[in-house]
Amino acid sequence: MQPAASPSSVRPSRAQKSCAECRRRKQKCIPSAPGTPCNNCVKRWPPVPCIFPPQPAPKGAQHPSQRRVHVFSAKAPKVPVLPSQAVPTPKSIGGVLSSINCLQTTRIEATSRNNELMDFFIGYVSPNLVSIDGRDPPVVFRTLMLPWMLQSPLFPKIALLMASLAQIREMRHRPRNSTEPLLLKSKVLKMMNEAVAGTHDRSDIWRCVIHLVVVEWFWGDDGSMWAHLRGLRDLVASRGGLWALNDPLFQSVLILADYAIACCFERDLCVLEGKKSGAFLLPVPAEYSAYLASPVRAHTKTFTDLEELLVLPPDTAKLLDDIRALTVAIAEAAAQPTTTASRAQIQSTAAFIRERLKATEEKDLEELSSELSDDDRIARIIRLAAVIHTEAVIKLQPLTTIKMNRNVDVKLDRAIKVVASARWKRMPGVFLWIMLVAVAQPTSETIGDFDLGNEEDGRRRWLRRKLGAAAQAVGQEEFGLSIAYLRAFWLVHRWIDREGKQEDEEGEEGEHSERGNPERQE
Template sequence: MSESVQQSRQKYRGSKFWEGRLKLSTSCTECHRRKQKCDQQQPCRQCARRYPQPECIYRDVKIPANKREHPSTTVIATPLVRKPALESVGVEEVTETKGATISIATLHQFDTAEGYQQMLSSMVSQLQCNTLSDHQVDQDTASPNLRAKFTWEGGSNNSESQWQLQKSRRKKSSVSPHDIAISSVDPLHFLGITPTTQNAGLLHAFINIITKYVFSIDGKPGPNHYNDVWIPWAMKSPLLAYLGIFSSACYQAEAQRSSPENAALALGYKTKSLRLLNEMLSDPKLATSNEAIGAVVNIMITEWYWNNHEVVKQHMEGLVQIIKLKGGLDELGPGHCLREMILTTDYCLCVTYDWEPLFEHLVKDPSEYPVHISIPFIDPPSSFVEIASQLKISKETAIILDDMRFLFKTTVHQLDGDVSGLEKAKIASTSTWIQQRISDMPDGSQGPLLVQDFIYKSCRIAALVYCNAIVSHIPLSKACSLTDLNQLWAVMWQVKLSRWKQIPGIFLFIMLAAAPAAQHTPHGRFLKNMMKATALSMMLDSWEVVDKSMYTYVNLQRWLRRGSEVAMGSSTPKALEFLHFYRI
C-alpha cells in the first residue's frame, strides 16, 4: 500500500466524518437500522418508546491502539433490562412531600411494609404446595375442554383456531425477532411473558373482554384513560401482564363451575404474580412505582371479587404503606386514573365489608354535572320529578328517589354534630313516614304501566331496604333479607345494561342497597363488578359526584353501625350454579 493511500486514510480517521461513523457504530442495532440518534442507554430512548418494545442490542466496538487497522466489531446480545414502566409515561421516581423528602430506601424502616412482603412470601410458600410450578404454568397444560370455555368477542367461539394459530407460531419461537418479518413475530415475545398458547388465550380474554367492563357497564367503553393509555402501558410490564392472565384464569375457573381457590391453573398464576410483586417490592427503585401500586390494586380487586376478606385486608394495608412512601395519592403522576381507581376501590371495600375508608382526601361538593348521573346521595340542581322526562323514568320512580334523597340528607345530618332528643325523634318519625309511604305505593304487580316498569320495581325494593335499615338502626347487610335480594336480582336484570348505562346514578343507588348482603352469595361477584364499573363510568363525567355519593353512603354506614356493631367475616367462595347471561 502506497504512502499516499495510508496518509489519506489516517487523515480520514482523524476527521469528524470518522467520528460520526464511530458514533453510529456504537448505537444499538435498532437505531442503526432506522438511522436514528441513540442515547446509548439500556434500553435506549428510541427502543423504550416503541410498542412492542424491541430488544436493545449494542455492538462492542474495539479500536486498535495504533489506529491503523479497521475496527473489529463483536455483536453482543445484551439482555433486555426493563426500566420502570412508569418512566415511559413521564412519571418521576423522586417522591417529595411539602417540607420533606421521602427516600425510597426507607421502605425497610416501616414494619407494615416489611410485614406485607413477609405476607407475600408466606402466601407464595403456602400456595406452592397445591399449585402448578412456574414451568408448568407457562406450558400449554390446558385441555381442549378448557379452551372451549371462553367465547371471544364478536359472539363466535374461535378458541380452537386461536389454538392452532398460536401452536404454529411456537415453532418459530427459537428464531431471532430481527431475522424475520415483524408480522410473523408472536407479540408475546415482547411483553415479558412466556409465549405459550395458554398465556396467549388468557391474555386475549383479559384485554378484549375483562378490561371492557372496567369503565363501562355494558362492555362498550367510550374514550377513557384506562383502556386507551393504561392497558397498553401495563401490558409492557411482565408483572401486570401476568396479573391480567391470573384474572382471566379465575373467570375461566368460574365458567367451569369451580372455585378459583381450588383451580390449580389460577393458583399457579397467582403464585407467579405474587413472586414477581415481591421481587419488585424488594427493589428500592421499583417499590413505589406506579407499576407496583397498580399490581397491588389489581390483586386486591381480584381477591375482593372472590371474597377473600383477610387477604384483601392485608393487601390494603400494604397498599396504604406504599402510598405513604410514595408521598401520597397526589404523587402518582400526571392524570388521575390510578388515584381515582384507588379511591373507588377503597369505597367499594367499605361498601362490602362495612369498614372505614383508609385513604383520606378532600371531598368536594359537585357544582354542575350531567343530568343522567343524578343520584339520591347528593343535593342536585333539580329534583328527580323535574328531570323525570329527561331520564325517561316514571313519576312514581322520581317520587321514590326524591323521598330517599331527603331521608339520606336528614340521617347523615346527625353525624355533623350533637343532635337534640327532639330532633332525633323528628328524624325517626320522618323515616317511619317515608317507609310507610313507599310501602303503600303499588308493588308493580298490577296495572298496565307498572307491570313492565322494572326500574320502578327495582327502586322501590332498594328504597325499602334503606328505610328498614334506617328505621331499625341496623346495617344494610341485615336489613336486606334473602327474599329482598332474590326479588331485586330477578327484577333489576329485566332491564338491559344499555338502559342502566343511561342512568348510572340510579343503577348505583340500587346496587349499593344489596351489595353488603350479597357478598356471600354466588351472584354477589357480579354485583361487585357492576358496582365498581358503574362508579368508574360515572367518574368519566364527574369525579366529584362519585366521590361525594360514596362518601355519603359511607357516612350512612357509620351511622347505622352506632346501633349495632357487626363483624364482617370471610366466607368460602362458591361457584355459580348457573351462568347468568344478562341482557346487553
C-alpha cells in the same frame, strides 16, 4: 456533458428506520402510518416522544428535501380496539403477546393458553371493569387506564390471573388444569415479593397491589383482599402518604376502591383509616352531565326534572327525590353529634317514605314477567331498593345484618339481572345507588379461594363486580363525583351504625334506671 440521472437510477442512502426510543431500548421499531408514533411508542406509559432521525436526500435529486426531526406526542396512546361483550376466540400463538412481550414487562410464555387469556382480558375483562354493559369503554379508560395497566412490567401476569378467574366465575369455563388460578396466583405473589425485595420502581408495585385487591374482591378471598389492602396502606404511608405520590390516576383509583369496599362491608376506611377522610376527596365539578345524577347527593335538578332524560315514571322520580333528601340529611348529620330529636326526625322521614311504598309492595314482590318493559322493571327495582334503604334507617340496623321479610333482598338481585345492562348504562348514578343497597345485604362467610359450587357466593361476587363497574362508569366521567357518591352512602352506613349503638346504650340506661327506682317497680 453527462446525462441527468433518471429517478430509477438514483440509489438512496441507507435510512435509519428506528426511532430514538426504540434504539435506546434495543427494541425492533415497528413504524406505523407516516406522521404518527411507532407502534411501540404509542403503548409506552408514561408517554415518551417518538423521534425519527432525519432521512438523507436521494443522490442526484435536483431539490434535496430539508432535514427534519419529527416528534410525535404520545399523550393519547393507541390501544387495542376493545370489542363488544362477545368472548374473543384464541388467536395464533404470538398475537397480543407479541405486542406485550416487546415492552419492558415481565415476559409471558408464548403458549396458546396464555394468548387466549390475554385476548380474553383485553376483549372482555377490562371493558367490563369500567362499563356497566361491557361495551364502548370510556375514552379515558382506552387512552389512559388500559395503557397505564398494561405498560407495567409486572401487570401482564396479573391480567392472566384476572382472565382465568373471570372465565371460571362468569363463563363457568373449566380449564384443563383445574389448579390454574392457584398456580397463576402463586406466580404473581412470587413476582411481587421479588419486586419489593429488589430495586424495582415502587410506584409500579402499588399499581399492581391495587389490582390484586380487585382480584380478590371480585373473584377471590376476602381475607386476602384485606391483607393486600392493609399492605397497600403501609406501602403508601412509607412514601409519605397518599398526596405525596405523584400519580393522580392511582390516587383516584385507590380512594374509589377504599370507599367502595368500605360500603360493601359497612366498615371504616382502610387506606384512609385514622385520618380525616374528607381531606382526601377529589374536587367535585360544579356542573356535570345530568344523566350521572344519583339519589345520594344533591343536584341542581330534581329527578322530577329529569323524568324524560332518564325515562322514569313520575312517581318513581318523586321517590328518588325523597331518597335523595333523606340521604343528604343523614350525610350532614353524620358529620356531627346527633341529638335524639334529630335522629327521630330522620327516622320519621324514612318511615313516611316506607309507608308510601306499601301500596305497591305486593306487586313489587311478584316475579317479573316477560310482558313488563325495562322501564316498568326499573320502577319496581327502585321501589325495592328504597324499601331496604328505609328499613335500615327506621330500625337503625346495618344493611349487612338487617333481616328483610319475604326475601326482598334476593328478589332485588334477581330483578336487577333481568333488566338489560344497556338500560342501566343510561342512568349510572341511579344504578350505583341500587348496587350499593343490594351489595351490602347479609351474606355467608367466604368458603375459600376460587370456590365454584356456592350459589350465594356467586350472587355476592356478581353484585360486587357490578358495583365496581357502576362506580367506574361514573368515575370515568368524573372521579371526584364517583367518590363523592360512595362517600355519601358510606356516611349513611356510619350514621346508622353509630346511632344504632347509641340507641342501644340509651335503652340499657333506661332499663337500669327503671330497675333501680322502687316507685317504678311498684
